Amino acid sequence: MAYQQSFDVSSRGRGTIEITAEVARIVRASGVSIGLANVFVQHTSCSVVVTExxxxSVRRDLETLAARWAPDGDAAYHHDSEGDDDMAAHGRNILAGCSLSVPVAGGAMLLGTWQGIYLWEHRTIAHRRRVLVTVVG
Incomplete structure (x- = not known):
């Protein structure tokens, strides 16, 4: 059995937005009791992550780390057609990822006590992002 649904997330710019509740709603709607939920963001300048x-402060510190991994406006970048944060956002997407999988049992995600699912916006300005959830079981 497979079930798929998407939803949009509006960011205010760089940072994280918790999407756990919306993904959990889709998992429940799927009717899958045991399986996997795949969460995929259909963009190349944001990510989906599981974190505390x-x-x-964990998510603020992730921003600090990302600034070290892929700094804005690096003179070595060739791709900067949409601004100083353009290539850095693509690099952060590659490092953090555009998809994740969460086990499902009893019709619910098996996240740990302190885990949540977040869309991590890497651009400095607001964007509308599409997240696709596929539940298989």
Whole structure:
């Protein structure tokens, strides 16, 4: 059995937006009792990640790390047609990823106590992002 649904997320610019509840709603709607939920973002300058949902400083610190991994406006970049954050956003997407899988049992995701699913916007300005959830079981 497979079930697929998408939803849009509006970002305000760089940072994380928790999408756990929306993904959980889709998993419940799927009717799959045991399987996998795949979460995929259909863009190349943002990511989906599982990270701690209790302490927001974790997500702030992820921004600090990402700035070290892929700094904005690096003179070595060739791709900057949409601004100083353009290539950095693509690099951050490659490093953090555009998809993830979460096991499903009892019709619910098996996330750990302190885990949440987040869309991580890598651009500095607001964007509308499409997230695709596929549940198989």
């Amino acid at each position: 949902n209790a302490d927001p």
